[in-house]
Amino acid sequence: YKDPGVYYSTDYSMDKAVTTVQQSITGKGADLIFIGDGYSDRLIEDGTYDSDLETAIEAIFSLEPMSSYRNLFNIYKVYAVSETEIIGNNTALQTAVGSDGYMMSDSYICNSYAALACPGSGIHGTGTSLNNATIIVVINSDNDHGISYTSVSRNPGDYISDYGQSCEAMAFIGKGTNEEVFNGTVLHEFGHAFAKLA
Numbered sequence: 431y432k433d434p435g436v437y438y439s440t441d442y443s444m445d446k447a448v449t450t451v452q453q454s455i456t457g458k459g460a461d462l463i464f465i466g467d468g469y470s471d472r473l474i475e476d477g478t479y480d481s482d483l484e485t486a487i488e489a490i491f492s493l494e495p496m497s498s499y500r501n502l503f504n505i506y507k508v509y510a511v512s513e514t515e516i517i518g519n520n521t522a523l524q525t526a527v528g529s530d531g532y533m534m535s536d537s538y539i540c541n542s543y544a545a546l547a548c549p550g551s552g553i554h555g556t557g558t559s560l561n562n563a564t565i566i567v568v569i570n571s572d573n574d575h576g577i578s579y580t581s582v583s584r585n586p587g588d589y590i591s592d593y594g595q596s597c598e599a600m601a602f603i604g605k606g607t608n609e610e611v612f613n614g615t616v617l618h619e620f621g622h623a624f625a626k627l628a
Contacts, residue, residue: 436514436516436519437470437472437514437515438470438513438514439470439471439472439511439512439513439514440471441471441475441511442471442511444471444474444509444511445509445510445511445522446508446509446510446543446546447508447509448506448507448508448509448546448547449506449507449509450504450505450506451464451487451505451506451507452500452503452504452505453504454501454502454503454504455501455502456501456502457502459502459503459504460502460503460504460562460564460624460625461503461504461506461547461562461563461564462487462490462503462504462505462506462563462564462566463506463508463544463547463563463564463565463566464483464486464487464505464506464507464508464566464567464568465507465508465510465523465540465543465544465565465566465567465568466479466482466483466509466510466567466568466569466570467510467512467517467521467522467523467525467535467567467568467569467570468512468514468515468516468517468521468525468569468570468571469482469510469511469512469515469522469570470511470512470513470514470515471511473515473570474509474511479509480507482568482570482605483507483568485609485612485613485616486566486568486603486612486616487505489612489613489614489616489617490566490616490617490620492613492617493617506547508543508544508546508547510522510523510543512570515570517569517570517571517573522539522543523535523536523539523540523543523567524536524539525567525569525602527569527571527573527575527604532575532577533569533573533575533576533577533602533604534577534579534602535567535600535602537579537598537600540565540567540600541560541565541598544560544563544565544598545560547563560598561598563598563599564599564600564601564620564623564624564625565598565599565600565601565623566600566601566603566616566619566620566623567600567601567602567603568603568605569602569603569604569605570605571604571605571606572604572605572606572607573604573606574604574605574606574607574608574611574612574615575604575615576601576602576603576604576615576616576618576619577601577602577619578599578600578601578602578619578622578623578628579599579600579602579623580598580599580600580626580628599623599624599625599626600623601616601619601620601622601623602619603615603616603619
């Protein structure tokens with residue numbers, strides 16, 4: 431059943447496409463992987479997806495010391511085409527948003543998208559190098575909350591991290607309706623997620 435009042439994607443050609451925003455100038459670089467959820471094919475085609483993720487990227491590097499260290503980061507965008515634009519209704523990462531600010535995507539699916547970002551540095555389907563990446567998920571929702579997790583793999587022993595088991599740092603940020611609030615939430619959640627600082 432498809433609700434006639436809901437827009438449904440038909441073009442999934444951009445799903446799992448990866449764009450390299452920048453490569454580090456010095457050393458291996460720290461990997462930042464940006465993914466959006468709740469974005470249909472039309473929101474990718476009209477540039478909304480890129481604009482929202484670029485806003486999040488610029489927010490992270492808007493203040494010192496990040497501004498000065500931007501050249502030390504590898505930044506990637508991974509495209510995720512959702513069937514609908516309604517969180518909780520067949521979105522690519524299956525994100526759920528609660529009224530209390532809770533946000534969570536299916537970590538296995540999220541990792542599978544993030545793992546596409548930089549195969550040249552060893553990231554692949556089993557997530558070997560995801561241990562060193564920071565994953566930022568921008569959620570296309572009026573909800574302006576954010577939350578960060580250190581996510582543990584569904585399959586213990588998939589790979590070993592510095593915590594003894596597979597885990598990634600993920601920040602989830604609701605787009606909300608106010609760019610200033612969004613920028614502040616991105617900075618805040620990035621601060622929790624980056625390098626698993628918590």
